[in-house]
Amino acid sequence: MSNQELPLSVAAPGCVATRQLRPPMTGETAVELAAVFKALADPVRLRLLSAIASRADGEACVCDLSTGIDVSQPTISHHLRVLREAGLLTSERRASWVYYRVVPHALTRLAEVLATEAGTVVSA
């Protein structure tokens, strides 16, 4: 059995384990966060999210969201639904149109997780 095939939970010859400064992310948290990152893993969705977040009050009408984004209305609607289902947007229908708002604490939570992973290193 080569080194590469060793089960890594068993101490491997020559393996230098580094000290752990804090507990790593749990499996449950990782599953939850991966789903949100998946929603962000698309250029059109990122642009739609940013287009909404960059408006006054973090709100935009779906009728006013496609400027410069060259995709069809059904595609935009699909991406907005993915962002909403991931908890990054909320929506509200008023008269003929649906208005979308970002969910700041959802974005802030992700930012804090990433800053923690980066910051632990910076301050080590």
Next chain:
Amino acid sequence: MSNQELPLSVAAPGCVATRQLRPPMTGETAVELAAVFKALADPVRLRLLSAIASRADGEACVCDLSTGIDVSQPTISHHLRVLREAGLLTSERRASWVYYRVVPHALTRLAEVLATEAGTVVSA
């Protein structure tokens, strides 16, 4: 033609456009960031990244990374390669083993982008 089918770059009847506080993310930036978010959009990759980031000096040996993560060594190697190709990790071979480090500024950049999208709303 119903409202839902209108091309949205044309002002639509009853559409209330909200004021833009800042330019939204460009298409080029969105493509670049979406690729990095895609690397984070997997629970095993998030746990591996966190396991590395939580060690002293933000470094861990591949031989010491699978604790509590119930996947095979080839699968771990695949996920580490995805994270490295996304610019979130660097790797260095020493003797028999490969050591991985997180790239703090890559994580910080993502955190800043998300905080900006959230913060614009909070401060609006």
